Amino acid sequence: MKISEFKDILSGKAVxxxxxxxxxxxxxxxxxxxxxVLTITEDNVLLITGLANIQAIRTAEMSNIHxxxxxxxxxxxxxxxxxxEESDIVIIETPYSLFRTSGLLFNAGLSPIY
Amino acid sequence: xxxxxxEINGGDFSNAGMISxxxxxxxxxxxxxxxxxxxxxxxxYEAEVNVVAHAYSGVVNVNIxxxxxxxxxxxxxxxxxxxxxxxxxxxxxxxxxxxxMGFGAGMGLPNIKNNTDELNLESTVGVGTTLExxxxxxxx
Numbered sequence: 514m515k516i517s518e519f520k521d522i523l524s525g526k527a528v529x530x531x532x533x534x535x536x537x538x539x540x541x542x543x544x545x546x547x548x549x550v551l552t553i554t555e556d557n558v559l560l561i562t563g564l565a566n567i568q569a570i571r572t573a574e575m576s577n578i579h580x581x582x583x584x585x586x587x588x589x590x591x592x593x594x595x596x597x598e599e600s601d602i603v604i605i606e607t608p609y610s611l612f613r614t615s616g617l618l619f620n621a622g623l624s625p626i627y
Numbered sequence: 628x629x630x631x632x633x634e635i636n637g638g639d640f641s642n643a644g645m646i647s648x649x650x651x652x653x654x655x656x657x658x659x660x661x662x663x664x665x666x667x668x669x670x671x672y673e674a675e676v677n678v679v680a681h682a683y684s685g686v687v688n689v690n691i692x693x694x695x696x697x698x699x700x701x702x703x704x705x706x707x708x709x710x711x712x713x714x715x716x717x718x719x720x721x722x723x724x725x726x727x728m729g730f731g732a733g734m735g736l737p738n739i740k741n742n743t744d745e746l747n748l749e750s751t752v753g754v755g756t757t758l759e760x761x762x763x764x765x766x767x
Contacts, residue, residue: 547728
């Protein structure tokens, strides 16, 4: 499915990477612990996190993640948006919780990694 | 051979990862295999976070050879009292500030080990730590 479809399912707002909304994503991982995210060896994973700081975007950059969903109305800072644009990363802000976001995306067909 | 030198300030969380980002771009330009780039920058990023989290200052030397990349991080800081313990998954002395940044769960050094071909870690308590690793561009 396309990133734009996931955004709609989550009643979300894309605040960076508008040119990437047509990209497809097949797998997702949810964590607030960036060291855990850094253990992933798959490319093109969607990251669901409540960690709204620059390190979430740096972690995405190192892990070849091109879509980061920030849950519970967390807002991306200007610094995060700037880095995301530089690194071709879509940031989606959603009002839903990490649990609800994960459930909705799982139901929509995104696969878990583990 | 390409050689770079960078400095890291302890506690400077907002810049942690900038060196990894530059190294990633350089290795991409050199057409290095994507998985090797990823392993290298994940290890370097965790190492950068360690210096920011645990040291007062640090220097990173990056040497890119035709067949490998060698990275050495030398910091002035508290040092590691028990390296074997620090290498164990789950062991951490990180501050709450580090945990708020999404790290500090005792996964950093194990992640570095898993993503490097050669790793050497030396530390003196109260002085600092030197972490050196090498990744080869072709499987050995």
